[in-house]
Amino acid sequence: MTETRLRTFVALADTGSVREAARRLYVTESAVSAAVAALTRDLGVPLVRREGRGLRLTAAGAAYAGYARRVLGLLEEGRAAARGAADPGRGTLRLAAVTTAADQLLPELLASFRSRWPDVELTLEVGPRRQVWSSLAAHGADLVLAGRPPAGIAATVLARRPNELVVVGAPALADGFALDDTPWVMREPGSGTRATADAYLAEREASPPRLVLGSNGAVIAGAAAGLGVALVSRDAVGAELETGRLVVIDAPGMPLDRPWHAVAGAAPSATTLLFVRHLLDAPGWSAPHAQGPDAEGPDAEGPDAEGPRSEGPDDGSARGGRG
Known part of the structure; x- marks a missing residue:
């Protein structure tokens, strides 16, 4: 074998x-x-x-495939640990991020990290919540950027960043906003943002018309065009709010707090920690102990814990799915 x-x-x-x-x-x-x-x-x-x-x-093949992926992930993790221990600046780093985190957080971070540590062998996997957490559990990723990690996986939260979800819409639509009647533009099923929005509406027994669009960018553009209101990260619509193309709607129970998390396995490599130190120098990021009791670990209960209020927009924070 x-x-x-x-x-x-x-x-x-x-x-x-x-x-x-x-x-x-x-x-x-x-x-x-x-x-x-x-x-x-x-x-x-x-x-x-x-x-x-x-x-x-076959049933045997399906059972074995999961173990095979974990074995291969462990081998890669071992190589990364060895190379990082010898020289963190020349090690390997396998990042995984949910779509919103990849869009909002990573471009500048990766550019500045690359500039400082050009010899780190860096790969990035972008996918929905279930995919990135599965990668971490199977040792296929060294560090995940997403919402709060689900219970049941070996995870170490190394850094957190605030992330506020708000309902936004074009000014003309915002003026007549009604929770039950105003259309909503949403991500596809499986997205954390979509799951959070669905849960939010269900909790209020609201059933407005829904229009499904295929990406964060499409949702924001659709909202700005007046197709409906949208639940998004405030960070993702800064430019639209500044220009007035979108406004924050005073919806009940808003805003929602769904912080981003940088999460590694039980034994982060030296190169992973090098990236985390770089992350902590970036605006908004802080070490978990600086966030208070709700920053502990994956098993802590709280508004952004796994389940009904688990993760953030595409960060993996919604009830149910992620994306």
């Missing part, structure tokens, strides 16, 4: 196709088939079965 076989099997599990797995790994299709066959012999149980023109994992 080799690392190559594990990587090949995971690629096959992800793509459901020998051809796509070979393309991802830059190997031949016969090499993929041979590696999976060898792994099957090692384990003594079938891992895949034919389904139409593709392949589907």
Whole structure:
């Protein structure tokens, strides 16, 4: 059982196709088939079965794929730890961020970090809440930028930043705002912002018309165009508020506090801590102990804990989903 076989099997599990797995790994299709066959012999149980023109994992294969991903993640984590311990400024850092955090927080942070530490090997994964927390749990990410981490994963909150959610709309729409009647523009299902907005409306037994748009930028543009009001991070609409294209609406129960979190696993690498120190020098970020009792760890209860009020906009803070 080799690392190559594990990587090949995971690629096959992800793509459901020998051809796509070979393309991802830059190997031949016969090499993929041979590696999976060898792994099957090692384990003594079938891992895949034919389904139409593709392949589907068997129950054994689905169970094994999760372990294979964690093993590969641990290997990468070990390499990162070793390289970082030898020289943090030449180590590796695997960042994962929910979409809103990637849009709002990371561009300037990454540019300034790159300028200061150009030899750090940096990768970034952007995805919905469930994806980034799964990456951390499977040792596929060294640091996650999102809302509060869900219970049940080994997580260490290393920094926090305030994040205020507000309802915004075009001035003409804001004048006649009614919770039950004014349309809302929203992210797609699975987004944390969407889940927070849905939960907010459900708590108030409000059922306004909803228009689903595909990104934070589209939601903000749609709100500015008068398509509806939107629940967004105040940071994301600073320019629109300044120019008057959008105004903050005095909706009941607003604003919502959904702070951003920088979260690592149980043993952050030296290079991860190098980035966190850089983060803490940036405006708004502070160490968890400076935030009070609600900044403890993933198991603490509170308004931004996992569940009904878990994370922030696309940060992973909403009830339910994330994105």
